[in-house]
Amino acid sequence: MKFSSKKIIIIFLICFTLSSIWLSYKSERILDLNYEKNWWSTYFIEPKSESLSFIIENHSDKESFEIEIFSKKDKLGEINIEIKKGDMKIIKEEDFEFKIEKNDRITFKISSDLEIREIYKNL
Amino acid sequence: MLNFFYSQILLYLSFLIILFIPGYFLLLVIFGKNESPISKLERFILSFGLSFSIVNFIAFLYSKSNISITAFSSILGIIIFSLVCFAFYFIFKKKNVENLSPEKLFNFSKNQFFLILTLLILSIFIRTAYLSGTVAPTSTDMGHHMYWVKEMVEKNKLPVYEGMPDFIIGEHIVIGKMAMINKMSVFSAFPVIFLFLINIIGILTVFILTLRIFKNKNIAIFSLIFLGVIFAVSSPQAKFISGGVMGNILGNFLIPLAFYFYFRAFENIGNLESEFHLNKKNGQKFLSLAILTTFTLFYTHHLSAFIFIFIFALLIPFFLLVNYKNISKIFKEGLGYFFSFPVIITLLTGLIFFFFIFTPNYIETNAVETAVGAPSKATREGLSFNTLKSSVGESRMALGLIGLFLLILSYKKNNFGFAIIFSWTIAILIMSTKPNLLFINLPSSRIGNYLSYPLAILCAYGLYSIFNLKTINIKNLNLKINLNNLILEKFNRSIFIIIFIFVLASGLIDTSRAFKSSPDFSPLIETFEASKYLLEKNEKEDVILKDHNYVVGDSWMKLFFMQGYKYPQSRGYFKRYFDPTKPREMCTLHMISTPVGEEALECFSETKTNYLVVNPLYDGSQFKKLKNFDSVYQSEGVAIYYRK
Numbered sequence: 001m002k003f004s005s006k007k008i009i010i011i012f013l014i015c016f017t018l019s020s021i022w023l024s025y026k027s028e029r030i031l032d033l034n035y036e037k038n039w040w041s042t043y044f045i046e047p048k049s050e051s052l053s054f055i056i057e058n059h060s061d062k063e064s065f066e067i068e069i070f071s072k073k074d075k076l077g078e079i080n081i082e083i084k085k086g087d088m089k090i091i092k093e094e095d096f097e098f099k100i101e102k103n104d105r106i107t108f109k110i111s112s113d114l115e116i117r118e119i120y121k122n123l
Numbered sequence: 124m125l126n127f128f129y130s131q132i133l134l135y136l137s138f139l140i141i142l143f144i145p146g147y148f149l150l151l152v153i154f155g156k157n158e159s160p161i162s163k164l165e166r167f168i169l170s171f172g173l174s175f176s177i178v179n180f181i182a183f184l185y186s187k188s189n190i191s192i193t194a195f196s197s198i199l200g201i202i203i204f205s206l207v208c209f210a211f212y213f214i215f216k217k218k219n220v221e222n223l224s225p226e227k228l229f230n231f232s233k234n235q236f237f238l239i240l241t242l243l244i245l246s247i248f249i250r251t252a253y254l255s256g257t258v259a260p261t262s263t264d265m266g267h268h269m270y271w272v273k274e275m276v277e278k279n280k281l282p283v284y285e286g287m288p289d290f291i292i293g294e295h296i297v298i299g300k301m302a303m304i305n306k307m308s309v310f311s312a313f314p315v316i317f318l319f320l321i322n323i324i325g326i327l328t329v330f331i332l333t334l335r336i337f338k339n340k341n342i343a344i345f346s347l348i349f350l351g352v353i354f355a356v357s358s359p360q361a362k363f364i365s366g367g368v369m370g371n372i373l374g375n376f377l378i379p380l381a382f383y384f385y386f387r388a389f390e391n392i393g394n395l396e397s398e399f400h401l402n403k404k405n406g407q408k409f410l411s412l413a414i415l416t417t418f419t420l421f422y423t424h425h426l427s428a429f430i431f432i433f434i435f436a437l438l439i440p441f442f443l444l445v446n447y448k449n450i451s452k453i454f455k456e457g458l459g460y461f462f463s464f465p466v467i468i469t470l471l472t473g474l475i476f477f478f479f480i481f482t483p484n485y486i487e488t489n490a491v492e493t494a495v496g497a498p499s500k501a502t503r504e505g506l507s508f509n510t511l512k513s514s515v516g517e518s519r520m521a522l523g524l525i526g527l528f529l530l531i532l533s534y535k536k537n538n539f540g541f542a543i544i545f546s547w548t549i550a551i552l553i554m555s556t557k558p559n560l561l562f563i564n565l566p567s568s569r570i571g572n573y574l575s576y577p578l579a580i581l582c583a584y585g586l587y588s589i590f591n592l593k594t595i596n597i598k599n600l601n602l603k604i605n606l607n608n609l610i611l612e613k614f615n616r617s618i619f620i621i622i623f624i625f626v627l628a629s630g631l632i633d634t635s636r637a638f639k640s641s642p643d644f645s646p647l648i649e650t651f652e653a654s655k656y657l658l659e660k661n662e663k664e665d666v667i668l669k670d671h672n673y674v675v676g677d678s679w680m681k682l683f684f685m686q687g688y689k690y691p692q693s694r695g696y697f698k699r700y701f702d703p704t705k706p707r708e709m710c711t712l713h714m715i716s717t718p719v720g721e722e723a724l725e726c727f728s729e730t731k732t733n734y735l736v737v738n739p740l741y742d743g744s745q746f747k748k749l750k751n752f753d754s755v756y757q758s759e760g761v762a763i764y765y766r767k
Binding site for chain 2: 004005006007008009011012015016017019020021022023024025026027028030031033036037038039040041042043044046047048057059105115117118119120121122
């Protein structure tokens with residue numbers, strides 16, 4: 001058996017290729033919004049206007065979300081919703097069963113387990 | 124799944140086209156195919172470095188001729204270059220045949236073969252294991268570099284860097300052209316894989332350089348242990364790959380490559396008895412390639428080029444000094460190499476490119492002047508020996524210094540390679556510990572990182588020499604030791620085992636410390652998703668400010684907007700705002716830290732900033748109190764405030 005450098009090159013190329021396939025696979029997983037991720041976010045659909053429609057995007061293992069709506073410090077009402085991992089829910093102004101007077105800070109306090117997010121607009 | 128395999132095929136195709144084919148054909152036309160002075164393994168390794176050079180120079184020509192740099196034009200340029208090389212090879216191939224036997228040095232015994240394979244596999248495996256947890260696009264440096272790569276890909280021309288001297292064109296051309304061909308996102312693993320390959324090829328370059336210098340396969344194999352396996356993660360290895368420290372990784376590839384060519388050029392200068400004698404023509408060819416690689420280094424990384432100049436400035440006088448008895452012969456032969464058609468043509472072409480076709484931005488700005496002079500900061504006043512020791516690894520430092528001592532003891536004055544290794548080590552040692560002696564005004568720790576490469580070679584030489592004291596020419600010291608003495612041999616063997624275990628253990632402990640326990644990438648994804656939100660809602664008049672202190676992966680945000688390197692604005696590390704030597708821009712600090720303060724109000728009106736991206740845990744409370752800020756986006760690690 002001849003132990004030439006040609007064999008070293010071939011084995012090096014095989015190892016490097018396998019390694020980079022693995023790294024590419026890992027990278028795809030890392031950039032996947034849901035794979036081994038645990039986060040959720042909420043945001044207004046129109047950040048600049050007076051529209052109060054917003055989205056909750058869930059990439060966590062939690063599925064129950066409680067939304068409390070405040071005008072200044074007064075609680076106007078609350079909604080409970082379910083969102084599966086990888087899904088999002090649009091909450092439109094017209095979905096609320098109560099009227100929101102747009103004359104002060106309107107805060108949406110969204111909680112799931114012990115985690116809380118707050119988005120608000122000063123109208 | 125199909126997309127994944129398709130992208131993988133394109134990835135390897137881009138590596139082949141950009142990083143292998145041009146160099147392979149250049150070597151083909153220069154040295155022919157068979158019976159050439161380079162072995163198959165060398166041809167394989169050198170093809171990467173030379174391709175890197177050629178692809179850069181083709182891009183400079185395109186830039187000067189206003190030809191768009193696209194995937195098609197890049198491939199076309201390489202095809203034309205390779206065809207021209209092949210045509211010349213085909214026409215002149217008979218003349219290229221020389222009766223040389225380089226493969227002898229590259230035929231390994233069964234044990235050596237399996238040891239090389241094991242070390243290579245280990246080198247790749249350790250790095251892969253580390254990079255698996257760090258391949259995510261989080262590092263600040265990588266984010267900065269990928270901005271320019273993306274700009275090149277999107278605008279189909281070379282980036283101009285907005286006058287910033289810290290970015291050098293050679294860092295981005297090759298990876299940019301590859302991205303055009305493989306269509307992979309710069310957020311993917313592709314940049315890391317590119318640097319990984321460069322790192323491994325750099326290690327293999329050191330392997331062939333060591334093999335050529337010492338003509339000893341075992342020393343070369345040991346160099347693989349000290350550079351590839353031990354301290355495989357610490358700087359400047361895998362940590363620099365994931366950290367996107369492109370200049371350093373590329374510099375540590377091009378410096379040994381240039382030394383390889385210089386060594387091959389002057390391998391036999393004043394040494395006609397050598398068994399591996401090359402003719403004058405081959406010396407000239409190697410010198411041409413050395414000059415080409417040197418120009419590439421100057422186009423790729425200023426710090427590496429700067430270090431290379433100092434090494435060279437020590438190398439030439441040192442080699443001449445130790446060979447002073449032979450100096451006229453060396454001069455005569457050296458000038459014979461230099462004043463030859465291939466060398467003069469390469470040098471002139473390089474100079475024309477450098478000064479008239481594409482001048483690196485660090486030459487055009489004042490970067491060179493700022494690197495020379497008395498150290499301006501404490502971090503530039505030189506490292507203590509202890510700091511340097513911990514930077515390159517205590518055991519590697521110790522064994523490397525033993526290697527240096529043994530190299531001096533057994534110094535072969537007409538071996539140009541010995542002079543290279545000596546100057547490489549000593550120049551970096553002085554530059555990093557006593558920069559004031561050389562009027563260097565650069566961060567000492569960055570220079571110190573370059574020491575690990577020559578030290579690895581010295582470690583290999585030291586370890587081998589301790590084990591084989593017969594190889595040391597100790598008659599220089601008038602010592603008489605009976606080397607056949609059985610006790611001495613057993614003693615040597617014991618020392619070898621103890622030292623080897625010590626170095627191996629400390630090197631691997633260092634590696635194991637660097638592994639992270641499966642990190643959570645949710646905060647990174649939050650930043651990217653927030654960036655996408657802003658990109659969607661962002662209008663022409665909007666101005667964004669983000670925080671670099673507490674937002675994960677924030678330096679990658681600019682890649683979503685592509686509205687300039689400095690967009691979005693960034694609140695940098697707090698210490699940067701308090702510089703006693705010069706006034707600093709403060710608006711980015713005020714607008715986030717004290718948004719209601721007078722300075723901040725002035726800054727808001729001046730900069731028109733209306734979106735602020737911060738971590739709500741650290742910077743949410745100051746905005747919550749204010750009526751002119753809406754909280755429009757929130758996740759755990761990112762909040763976006765809109766200023767009305």
